[in-house]
Amino acid sequence: MGERNDEPRSRLRVLTGGAAERERDAELVRAFLVGDEDAFEELWRRHEATVLAVVRRYARVPEDARDLVQRAFLRALSASRRGIAATGARPFPFRAWVLRIAVNLGKNHLRDEARWRREPLEAVAGAEDGSPAADDALLRRERERIVRRAVLDLPKRQREVLTLRLDAELSFEEVAEVLGITRNSAKVSFHHAVRRLRALVGESPAAPGSAPGEGGEP
Amino acid sequence: MNRPCPDWEPVLLDHAAGELDAEGSRRLEGHLAACAACRAESTALAETLSLAELPPPSEAEKSALAGADRSALVEWKRSARRRRSFGAAAAAFAVAAAAAAFVVTPGLVRRAPDMTPPPVAWEVPDLDEAWSAAAIAGPAEAPDEATAAEAPAVETLFAELEDVELDSQ
Numbered sequence: 001m002g003e004r005n006d007e008p009r010s011r012l013r014v015l016t017g018g019a020a021e022r023e024r025d026a027e028l029v030r031a032f033l034v035g036d037e038d039a040f041e042e043l044w045r046r047h048e049a050t051v052l053a054v055v056r057r058y059a060r061v062p063e064d065a066r067d068l069v070q071r072a073f074l075r076a077l078s079a080s081r082r083g084i085a086a087t088g089a090r091p092f093p094f095r096a097w098v099l100r101i102a103v104n105l106g107k108n109h110l111r112d113e114a115r116w117r118r119e120p121l122e123a124v125a126g127a128e129d130g131s132p133a134a135d136d137a138l139l140r141r142e143r144e145r146i147v148r149r150a151v152l153d154l155p156k157r158q159r160e161v162l163t164l165r166l167d168a169e170l171s172f173e174e175v176a177e178v179l180g181i182t183r184n185s186a187k188v189s190f191h192h193a194v195r196r197l198r199a200l201v202g203e204s205p206a207a208p209g210s211a212p213g214e215g216g217e218p
Numbered sequence: 219m220n221r222p223c224p225d226w227e228p229v230l231l232d233h234a235a236g237e238l239d240a241e242g243s244r245r246l247e248g249h250l251a252a253c254a255a256c257r258a259e260s261t262a263l264a265e266t267l268s269l270a271e272l273p274p275p276s277e278a279e280k281s282a283l284a285g286a287d288r289s290a291l292v293e294w295k296r297s298a299r300r301r302r303s304f305g306a307a308a309a310a311f312a313v314a315a316a317a318a319a320f321v322v323t324p325g326l327v328r329r330a331p332d333m334t335p336p337p338v339a340w341e342v343p344d345l346d347e348a349w350s351a352a353a354i355a356g357p358a359e360a361p362d363e364a365t366a367a368e369a370p371a372v373e374t375l376f377a378e379l380e381d382v383e384l385d386s387q
Contacts, residue, residue, distance in 0.1 A: 037291060044287040052283060057272055062282035069283065070290040077294065140269075147269040165235065166271060172237070191231045198266045 021046075025094040029080045044073065047095060051102045053167045057151070058106035060113055068109060072102040099168065099178045103160050110152060143201070150200050151193075158193035161186050220255035230256060234263040 025046070031039035051069050059065035076098035083092050151159060157179070164175045165186075175186045222230060229246055232238050238246060250257045275283075 040291055040294075041287060044290070048283070048287070052275065052279070053272075056275065056279065062276070062279040065279055066282045066286045070286055070293065073290055074294055074297070144269050147266065148272070151270050162270070166267065172235075187235070187237070190235055191228070194231055194234060194263060194266060197270055198263055201262060201266045201269060 022093055022095065026092055029077065029092075029094050030084065032077070033081055033084065043094070047073075047098055050095075050168050050170075051098055053169070054099055054102040054163065055106045055109075057148070057163055057167055058110045058113075064109065068102065068105050072098050072105055075101045075105075093177065096174070096178045099164070099170075100180075103164065103178070107156070107160075147197055147200060150197055154193050154196060157181075158189045158196070161189040162193040165190055220258075222256045222259035223249075223253060226253070226256050227259070230260050230263055233260060234267055 025043065028039040028043045028046075032043065048069065051072050052065060055068035055072065056065045059068060076094060079097055079101070080092065080094060151162060154162065160179055161175055164170045164178060165172065170178065172183050172186045172190070175190075176183045179186065181189075226246075226249055229238070229242065229249075233243070233246055246260075250260060
C-alpha cells in the first residue's frame with residue numbers, strides 16, 4: 001500500500017457506537033430473523049470494516065480474513081437468535097457480540113495456523129506493498145514484522161485489548177464491553193502491552209532513542 | 219539513555235493511546251518541551267504503535283470480501299433449512315416413538331401378580347355343622363338356684379333313657 005507513512009502517529013482514533021446505534025443494531029437483527037434480508041445487508045455494512053479490522057491480523061491470506069468475517073457474523077446472529085428467544089425483545093449489544101466472536105475466532109485461527117507454521121496476513125501484505133527497496137524501508141519493514149509478531153505473542157488479554165484499540169479503533173469503554181472487563185482493566189492491559197512492545201523496539205538496533213542523545217535537548 | 223520521568227510515564231502512555239483531553243495534552247506538551255527523556259519516550263511509544271499497526275486493507279483483501287455478505291446469507295439460509303429439517307425430523311421421531319411406545323409397551327410390560335383371591339362357588343351351609351363350629355367351649359356356667367331346683371337329677375335322666383331303650387326293644 002502506498003499510503004504508509006513512516007512518521008509515527010502520536011494519537012489513536014476512536015470509532016465508537018452509542019445507545020442509538022445499539023438499538024438500531026437490535027432492530028436490524030430482529031428484522032432479519034423474521035426474514036428481512038435488507039436488514040442483514042445493512043447490518044453487514046455497519047460492522048463489516050470493524051470485524052475485518054479485528055480478524056485480519058490473524059489471517060494468513062485474504063480468503064482467511066473473509067471466512068473469519070463471515071463466521072463472526074453468522075455466529076453473532078445465531079447468538080442473537082438464541083438471545084432473543086431467551087430474553088424476549090430486550091435490546092442486546094450485537095456489535096459487542098460480533099467483535100468478541102471475531103476476537104475469539106481470530107485467536108483460534110492463529111492457533112490452528114501455528115500448527116501448520118504459516119505466516120499471518122501482515123507478512124503477505126507487507127510483501128505485496130511493493131515499496132522501493134531502500135535500506136531504510138527494508139529496515140522498517142523488518143521492524144514491523146518483528147513488532148507485529150510480538151503482538152501475536154502478547155498475553156491473551158493484552159493482545160485482545162491492544163488489537164481492539166489499535167486495529168478496530170474502539171474506545172476503552174467499548175473494548176471493556178466487548179471483553180467483559182472494566183474500562184480501567186482494559187486501559188491497564190493496553191499500557192502493559194505497549195510497554196512490552198516498547199521494550200522490544202528499544203532492543204531493536206535502529207530504534208529511536210536507542211542511541212544516547214537521540215531525543216535531542218529541550 | 220535517560221529514563222523518562224516516572225510520574226509522567228502513565229501520561230505518556232495515555233497520550234500514545236489517545237486518552238488525553240485538551241488540558242492533559244497542553245500540560246504534557248509543556249513538560250515535553252522541558253524534558254528530553256520524556257520527549258524521546260513519547261516518540262518511541264508512538265513509533266512502537268506505528269510499527270504494530272497493520273497497513274490499510276489491501277486491494278486483494280477488499281476484493282476477497284466483495285460478495286461475502288451474500289455468501290454469508292446463503293450459508294445462513296442453508297443452516298436455517300438444516301435446523302428446520304432437523305426440528306421436523308426430531309418432532310416426527312418423537313411422535314413415532316410415542317406411538318410405538320403406546321402400541322408395544324403393554325405387551326412388553328410384565329403383568330403384576332394377581333393378589334385377589336380366586337372366586338369361590340357359594341354353597342348352602344350346613345347349619346348343624348355351622349352351629350357346632352360356632353359353639354364355644356368354655357367353663358360351664360353355674361346354674362342359678364331357680365334353674366337348679368327345676369332341673370331333673372342326672373340319675374333320673376339316665377333311668378328314663380334306659381326305660382326308653384327297653385321299651386323299644
